[in-house]
Amino acid sequence: MRLHLWDDAFVGDNLHFQVGGFPKLKEIDLTRLNKLCSVSIDKEALLGLEHFRFKNNPQFKELPQDLHNLKILQFLGLAEMPAELVDSIDPAKDGPCHWVISHIPVVQIRQIVGSKFHDYSLRRIPTQ
Numbered sequence: 443m444r445l446h447l448w449d450d451a452f453v454g455d456n457l458h459f460q461v462g463g464f465p466k467l468k469e470i471d472l473t474r475l476n477k478l479c480s481v482s483i484d485k486e487a488l489l490g491l492e493h494f495r496f497k498n499n500p501q502f503k504e505l506p507q508d509l510h511n512l513k514i515l516q517f518l519g520l521a522e523m524p525a526e527l528v529d530s531i532d533p534a535k536d537g538p539c540h541w542v543i544s545h546i547p548v549v550q551i552r553q554i555v556g557s558k559f560h561d562y563s564l565r566r567i568p569t570q
Contacts, residue, residue, distance in 0.1 A: 446471040455479040455501070459487040466490055473497040483508035490514065497521040497552075505531055510542050518543055521552035528553075531567055544569050 445467055447457075455477050461484040468490055472478065479501045491512050496502060496519070503524050509515065520528060528551055530539040543549050549567040556562075 443467060444469040444471070446473070447475060448473040450474065450476055453477055457481045459483045461486045463487040464491075469493040469495075471495045471497070472499060475499050476501065478502050480504065481506045481508070483511065485511050488512060493517045493519075495519040495521070496523055498523070500524065503527050505539055505542055507539070507542050510545065513545065515546050516548065518546050518549045519552070520550070522554055523551075533568060540567075543567065 443466060445464065448471070452475050457472070457478060457480075459482070463484070464487065467488060470488075470491065470493070472481075472495065474497070476499070478499045483506060492514060494509070494512070494515060494517070498521065503526050505527055509518070529535045530537045531543050531549070533540045546569055549569055551565050551567060552562055554562050
């Protein structure tokens with residue numbers, strides 16, 4: 443029900459979820475995949491996905507437009523992701539990709555703001 447890929451467990455630049463793939467998967471967590479640049483999701487893949495998290499993937503600069511097809515997705519979390527990705531979905535910055543996440547009830551951004559473990563900010567991107 444969960445797929446967690448951490449610390450270069452996947453070393454490609456594009457992760458592709460194919461038609462019919464992972465029908466019972468509820469949660470995906472992609473963390474510290476240093477070469478990951480993009481994710482593509484076929485229209486009939488990940489139909490049961492509820493939570494999607496991206497953390498500290500430095501080459502990942504654009505959110506997949508295919509997220510728009512994940513109709514029951516309840517939570518999208520982005521932590522320590524490139525600023526250009528975060529800005530692209532932020533309506534306060536006229537983010538051109540906000541439409542991709544507009545159906546997701548909770549979109550949360552976590553950014554480091556200092557050197558200590560608890561020096562981070564959390565904010566929500568308004569949707570719906």
